[in-house]
Amino acid sequence: METMTPQKPSGTTCPPPTRWGICSAGKISHDFLVALRTLPAEEHLAVAVAARDLSRAQQYAQLHGVARAYGSYEELARDPEVDVVYVGTVNPQHLPDTLLFLRARKAVLVEKPMGISAREAKEMAAAAREAGVFLMEGFWTRFFPAWKRLKALVDEGALGECRVLQGALAFPLRSVERVREPSLAGGALLDLGGYALQMASALLGRGCPPLRLRAEGCLHPSGVDETVTVTLQYEGGKQAAMTVSMDAKMPGGVVLGGTRGWVEIPSHLNCPTELIWEGKREVFPLPPPAEPLNFPNSTGLRYEAQHVRECLLKGLTESPVMPLAESELIAEMMDEARRQVGAVGPGGTAP
């Protein structure tokens, strides 16, 4: 279960709070700040927020009680009181922004996708390894209590041998510029597909590549991928079929079938708060947000923030739950899926 405070030997002083810097004043950064505020202030403290537009950074600083606002990411990188930076910029900026902070020896939690291609993901991972600085891709899913419960059922063999993973994550996002535009690395795969692929990787592949990946889909008129099903075949007859779409409303559920039983996340496979096991619904409620959220269940970003703190307190340079090698693998799978459907990105069609 979730440990609310890092373990420490009795009699020692409490470890200091983890001091967060926030890179960008976009919608997801807002939600991340709200999520941080659901955690004890003696453990998590947002100390600075930076945006290209200083006034937006100032708005966020005021709203969320952050001490310092910067009009450039470079200033944030130079702030000596920042331990770790949350990078919440648009997809094509994840690489340059992450490199900026890694070079300043700041730990980084970067929103998914870690890069818009495997080449970018590898460059970021290499930079982190070389610098010996913590880097993690923000697959928050893996830190939700509902996910941990599902994972524990799998690991203790409650389902027998896991065989089939099937789910669909879809939102009507055609009107959202960020998702629609090739120049912003839009498309259903880069926006939603990573969630599906990381789930298959965690549950069926356990970090190993699939034997085969097949993607079938159709494109938006802009050239980005609109609806895509990725089928993954793993060793031992294990198969995942995950559909993502920016053109439909769906509950976002996923079901994992084993030889002895199944477990289902009825909605929001990317940020689950409930699951169904042996016909019974188990609920893992989120703390209420202090401010309205932009995205569903966003106070659940607290769990990945807690995990990052735990890693940093242990002196780790990468997460054992979401390691860099798996981010690289997921980026490779994403490249291949986008290539197969002919998706167009900032540099033309996918590699």
Next chain:
Amino acid sequence: METMTPQKPSGTTCPPPTRWGICSAGKISHDFLVALRTLPAEEHLAVAVAARDLSRAQQYAQLHGVARAYGSYEELARDPEVDVVYVGTVNPQHLPDTLLFLRARKAVLVEKPMGISAREAKEMAAAAREAGVFLMEGFWTRFFPAWKRLKALVDEGALGECRVLQGALAFPLRSVERVREPSLAGGALLDLGGYALQMASALLGRGCPPLRLRAEGCLHPSGVDETVTVTLQYEGGKQAAMTVSMDAKMPGGVVLGGTRGWVEIPSHLNCPTELIWEGKREVFPLPPPAEPLNFPNSTGLRYEAQHVRECLLKGLTESPVMPLAESELIAEMMDEARRQVGAVGPGGTAP
């Protein structure tokens, strides 16, 4: 909604009962007989049951109150009081048995798959058309009240434009000889796949072929297909991804996502008794069976029996809901899917 009695002008006499002959004394025939008994006897009457083994036919006749038992299908075909034959034999027998009854000018309701290949399905459809005799493949799904409710929501545009269909039907059937053996035309696709494909055909294709069909899967050591995902791309960016498996337990649910909303069948997509629409569960309970059933929800076979009666009373030679051309199309899709995964059937690999 379901009409329990065929419409007739007031003042006329009631139409006579539909007199059913049952071909085979297997598990599904048992369930079909139980289902018939949930309907008014003045409308549906099982008058004869035939099996290769007379004693089994006699057992069924006694258990279900059927007047005559035969030790051969030929005798059933000659029974002048049989209006329509339910063919519940194993998959490779569907063709010869159906042809036998069609040639005897008996209407036929044949269990799915109509044939074990498109060639067989076409031969059966041609024989029915030539004889001018009613033939329908037993896709009972399409006659369930829950399915009709879902279809009505789609047809009235409640979901907006339908875009994504995704579901998985899976049972641990590796130990079942009928499903495991190539000689019996086993495999997940022929056993379960038709349900998935007919659903995509009804909801997205509306009887038209998909633009593309892609199948990805793995084989059982016997050579039959074990777990398969079929992805179907239809005109207008509509996509279905349906997984079937004989090697996992899954709830068997399906979700249809449109541009404005989604509707979900949480379990048993092949014989649904509930659906979720706008977050609310709607339940369509089945009548209780008079005898224990072999398969889930089998009293729901009553709905297809009612539909057959309605067709016969109208003098139709095929069903407008499950027409022969669509059975041929589904058989072609099944052939293609089995060919792509390299499934082995009675005559070697799929055509």
